[in-house]
Amino acid sequence: MSTDARILAVVTEDMSLVGGGAPIFFARSPEERERIARYLARALDAMVHDLENGVYIIARH
Amino acid sequence: MDAHLGTIVAGVLAGTVSRVLTLYLDYRQYPGYPHGYITHLSLGFIASALGAVAVPAILEQDYTAVTFLALAAQQFREVRGMERKTLERLDENELVKRGSDYIEGIARTFEARNYLTMACAFFTSIAYQLGKTPAAVLMAALTLVFVRAFMAGESIGDICEVVPARIWFKGPVLMVEDISFINVGLPEVREKIAREGLAVLVKPANADARATVCDLGQRQAMAHTVALLLGTKKDVDLPELTPLARIDPETGTVGLFTVPLERDAEALVMAVKRTPVLESARARPLKAQAGRLAARR
Incomplete structure (x- = not known):
């Protein structure tokens, strides 16, 4: 049970929803967003969380 | 000599x-x-x-x-x-x-x-x-x-009732009965968990047992035992499949979910029951007057 969870990347279809420190990946469709999130998560050994507003975050726990 | x-x-x-x-x-x-x-x-x-x-x-x-x-x-x-x-x-x-x-x-x-x-x-x-x-x-x-x-020594089966439980998703959030676990973003992982996952509820018998299973170390020990005895489909790049134990703060019931290699609910119940009660986690609030008062309800 670690408490140092970190956001490694953000994948979004709407750039106006996001900002800040983590790398942001822009997707043009829901399929592309999912694909990018999947690839990032596997590459970073991290988890995908769905914020349900078209934004995915890739976080490591 | x-x-x-x-x-x-x-x-x-x-x-x-x-x-x-x-x-x-x-x-x-x-x-x-x-x-x-x-x-x-x-x-x-x-x-x-x-x-x-x-x-x-x-x-x-x-x-x-x-x-x-x-x-x-x-x-x-x-x-x-x-x-x-x-x-x-x-x-x-x-x-x-x-x-x-x-x-x-x-x-x-x-x-x-x-x-x-x-x-x-x-x-x-x-x-x-x-x-x-x-x-x-x-x-x-x-x-x-x-x-x-x-x-x-004691094991979880001695102080708690362990029953199979249902896994479902509330939007992207993985739920075991009424206990929310983690937010699983990718639909295919959600499907995999719903199809291949197993869960149990660990219901403490009294206030002592509740304090014991509330301990993070004790919950980790249960998750470890389950992964050891039933296997796990988790890998380093699949952290979503990590066996987890979360508590329902209202009742003290602990939910445990895993995606085992051998999908056998009976074996899962047995594995959780056989987890030893850790010395460091064991708590005895009922031995104190304040603890007994708090448990009256």
Whole structure:
């Protein structure tokens, strides 16, 4: 049970929803967003969380 | 020396046998490192020799000789340190970690078992001195029964009811009955968990049990045991499949979910039930008046 969870990347279809420190990946469709999130998560050994507003975050726990 | 040979042999034998017996009981916690067995058997032999030799030393009025028991205590503390260090190293590469509470519990147990071995040898030697072989055999049997009963410890099944539970998704959030777990973003992973996952609810029997299963180390120990006995489909790049145990703060019920290699609900219930109650997690609020008052409702 670690408490140092970190956001490694953000994948979004709407750039106006996001900002800040983590790398942001822009997707043009829901399929592309999912694909990018999947690839990032596997590459970073991290988890995908769905914020349900078209934004995915890739976080490591 | 010859006069005491029988005494010493009886003590050493009984002590070593008791160590072998407790090592066997360990099997679940100690998944067979052959060299570990050798280490612990040799230490058990040394412990029983120390316990056995103490009796003739006292009889010969060589009281200072008893001080080497203090040396033994020092030695056994090192056993604890050694065990802790080994397990911590191994834990770094475990997919589902034992957790430091579990490791500390195991290390402490290993230290204590050496004291028990020593005591077993000591009492058997005394018995031999007083009543020769029959008394020694009787005493050895008694201490062995005591050691087994004493070291068995409690398991989750003794203090909680464990029942299979349903996994479902509330949007992206993984739920086990009413307990929310994690947000799983990718639909295919959600489908995999819904299809291949298993869950149980651990319902504590009383306030003591509730405080025990609330402990993070205890929950990690359950997750570890489940992953050990049923396997897990988790890998380093699939952290979503990590077995997790989360609590329902309203009732104190703990939900546990896993994606096992062998999908068998009955085996999962059994694995959770067999998880040892950790010494560090064990809590007894009902022993205090405030705890009893709080549990009245």
